[in-house]
Amino acid sequence: MTASIYFPQRSNGFAENHNSNGSLPMYSSSSAVQEKWRRHHHTASWLVPITLPIPGVRTRRLRLLALNPSRVHHLVVNQIGRRRGALLIFVFIAAIYTVFALHSRFGTEEKTWPAPLPFGDPPTLVYRREDLQRIWEWEVAAGHYPSSLKIPEQLAFSKPPTNPALPARKSTSPPARFRGPIVTNTLGIGSKRVYLDLQSQPPNVAYPPRPVPGSIADMDVVMDHCDFSQDKYVRDCLEVLRLGAGLDPGRRVRRGKMDEWKYIYVETGEMDNTTITDPFLRPSFALKTQGEVDPSDEFTKKRGAEWEPHLRLPPPPQYVPHVQSPTACDEENPRLFHMFWTGPFTDKPYLALLSFLFTQNLGLHLDHPDPNVCRPKFWLWINPGPAASLPNSNAMRDMFDQLKSNPWASPFLHPRFKDVIQFKLWNITEQLDSIPEVKDDWRALRDSLFNSGGFVEKVPQNDETTEVTGPTGVDDEKEDYVDTPMTTKSPDDDDKLNRVGSKSPASYDRLSVILSDMVRFVLCHRYGGIYLDADTIFLRDWSELFGWRGAFAYRWSRLERYNTAVLRMNKGSALGTFLFRTALKNGLDFHPMTISKYTKDAHLEHLLLRLPDALFDAAWLNTEQYQRDRPPQPFFTEFGHFFDTPPVSSAAPQALGWDGFFKGAYSYHFHNFWWKPFDPVRNFPDLGLRFIEGERIARAALAAASGTNLTEVEELVANDKRDLDWSTVLKRTCEAYIRGERPNLYGEWLKW
Structure with a gap:
């Protein structure tokens, strides 16, 4: 784009209105500067436009207004003269440079100065x-x-x-x-x-x-x-x-x-x-032997916080390559998938689990598992009530009773899946008490447990601490008595404290979403493995991701920030210690944007690698109007297209099937939409005769909700939706594998 768009030129260099009588402009013989200013006054406003490139968009530039240096210089020169004005500007610049040079030379950690930009993010660092x-x-x-x-x-x-x-x-x-x-x-x-x-x-x-x-x-x-x-x-x-x-x-x-x-x-x-x-x-640290000089003078400490005591870390686990490992599974690198769910089981965790069975190397096509293959496990953590509710003494039994009676959940209790899918009861008190870095301190911050990006959702506390029976969720036979500082209110109240799951955009369960920001770090630090949000669908085998021993999340679309919808961390790692102690000093804030700040301030971003979102969230850039000139397949301009595929491209789901859906990505993140069914016409678990009782329960519930009579009628393909959406095709593909009508993604037939 040419500069004339931003700086319009005149043919003779003058403004359009010169003087009223039409004569040539007159200037004193002592002021050539005035004539120059007059000829170019259209560029001498206080603000001038500048353009900056937009990352990822080659055909557009961002236009901003900036202070005009020539206008400032002209004002100073006119007020106090050219020589004294230039000298004043030089002295001002030199003074700024001197102040920051003195701070860099003599500043100490106890006298850490605030950030140069008062409107920027405050520092979060608490480690030297x-x-x-x-x-x-x-x-x-x-x-x-x-x-x-x-x-x-x-x-x-x-x-x-x-x-x-x-x-x-x-x-x-x-x-x-x-x-x-x-x-x-x-x-x-x-x-x-x-x-x-x-x-x-x-x-x-x-x-x-x-x-x-x-x-x-x-x-x-x-x-x-x-x-x-x-x-x-x-x-x-x-x-x-x-x-x-x-x-x-x-x-x-x-x-x-x-x-x-x-x-x-x-x-x-x-x-x-x-x-x-x-x-x-026997580490050798640069600057460590410089006597009393502290090596943290270039790091900005969090305001009002003290430096953390020096770390005392255990010896790191010995790295053993797979070729030298005596067993297929590495105890230090467990192949665990974690997912967190609040409220009644629906078709969302149902499809997440189905896609896990459809893609991962579980050996379900064999009579006996292959001893040379490390089978991954899926731990689904259930928080049965509202995020801020008090668990009851029969929580574990109640959870399994609800799972057995729920048609979406009951198929996964089948003995064929017992070694690869396990349901765990989430108990926030027991979990935080099991994290050494916060177990002695978190109760002092219980009022800020629901902290999202520095905004705290206030939860009223009980006047008296109640002793309740709370199972740990690790050993189903064990129950511990723990105190839980949560509120108890009527579950019929539809306010933010008592919502259980998101039933619509207007009744979004914000507290559970905030709680899940913390849950993922607790689970990965305590047990190891990979955490995934419940709005995730597996698209391929993740074995080589487990083989890579580093920690990772993925990129927040165009921003250089984390999205922890997928999070991998090692059990009991030094990185986990850093994150929990830093979060503790920053109000227990585990929002992904805040995690990005923690690692950036400490220069630890490479230890929690920010992978491209193409691996787990391939539609995100397109939904934000990036890379639409060469989009992947399918082309979504909004996340809702997964559930309601536009008519112009609605032939693709049936024609291409699973292979046509972001082929190569490890998973797909559909970003909430908890209230949208994957398959509106067949909104029930369609898993065949082995699970027919659950299907009948779900069908009866649908009939009651719609006010129709439940009758056994022959199903006709003509009654189905003509153009099936992507969400429907993925659901029905996984269900066909469970029914035994097709193999999984890798050509393996499920053996019962």
Whole structure:
């Protein structure tokens, strides 16, 4: 776009209205500046427009108004003269520079100054640099950093931490005399990597192959092809993901070598050095030996908070490559999926569980599980009442009674699924008491348990603490007496304190959503594994994601912030300790935007990798008007299109089926819509004769709600909706697998 749009020019350089009598303008012989100002006064307003590029949008620019430096200079010159005006401006700039230079040289942690911009986010940091270095070194030594991403310079490491999850490489660094005192790399001592060419082999090319046991997704390669901040398209990212995993059996049309698209590898051979705890036990920190000078002078501490005591971390777990592991499953890296649900069971967690059975390597096609495969487990955590309610003494029994009587939930209590799907009762008191970092302090902040981005939802407390029986949710046979500082009110009250689930946009269960922000970090830190929001559908096997030992969430669309709808953290990690202690000093705020602030202030963002949303939320950028010039398949301009596919593209769901839905992505996040049924015409669990009783209950409930008579009539395809939506097709595909009418995504038939 040309500059003339923003700065309109005249043919002779003058404004349109020169003077009233039409004569030439007159100036004194002593002021050439006045003539210049007169000729160009249209550009000398107090504000001038400037344009900035918009990330991800190449054809548009953002227009802003900024203070005009020439206008300020002209005012000063006119008031006090050219020489004195220029001198005044120079002195002002020098004074600002001097003030900040003195602060950088003599400022201390006790006299930490406020942020330069008073309207910016306040600092959240409560750990010194030395402790942040320890966190980094612990995570690297534990094998939780299988990446070549650089360590931030602000951490000031004097020598590289040894990294057992990174293969050894020949040094390309310059001689020591040419290197600075700070290093930003880790020293790989791990096994070699072999990148796999995954394809179905003839004649079995109808379905994709399962991931190889012990395979790992190289997130450095994934970032190279998928990072939105590097102008990578979701469409191209999904192609790399599906081709690299062999998800296109018999339909590959690309020709030529695709080594650059291989992102799944296995580790082979011995590590170069098995003594990986030495760097942590005898760390060498830059600036640590400078006497009384504190190495945190460049870090801005949270206002009004004291520095946390120095970290005392246990020795990191020893990293063991899969090839050297004596068992298929690693105790330090459990393959657990966590999901949190409040209120009556509906079709939303129902489809999440069905898609888990349809995609993950559970061995349900075998008479006995393969001992060489680590089967993942799904723990569905149930909060049966309102988020702020008091649990009763029979909560566990009541939960299972409700699950058995609920047609959407009862199929998953079948003995065939008992080893892979387990229901757990959520108890906030027991869970927080089991987190060492907060167990002694969280009760002092019980009024701010529902803190979302600094906004606290007030919950009235009981006048007296009540002793109730609250099962732990870990051992179904064990019950502990715990005190719970929650409120008790009539469940019939439809206010924010007593809502159980979101039944419509007008009755959104905000407290449960805020509670779930905390729940995911509690579960991952206590048990390990991956947390997913309940509005998530599995689209493929996640084995290679578990193989990658690092922690991750994903990107908040166009923003460089986290979305923790998918969260992976290691059990009892140093990163978890940092997050819980930092959250404790910041009002127990676990909102993803606040988590982004915690890690950014501490320079720990690479330890909680922000993966591209293409992996888990491939429609998000399109719904916010990004990358619409080359969208992925399907093309959603709003999340509601998943449930109500526009007529112009409504032929795609039936014609393409599961393979046409964001092929290559690991999951799909449909962003709430709890009140929208996946299948409006058949809004009941359609799982065949084995689960017919539950289907009849659901049908009867639908008939009663609609006021129609429940009669056994023959179903006709003509009565179905003509154009099926994407949500309907995905639901019916998973149900057909349970009924035994088709194999799962990988060609495996369910054996009962």
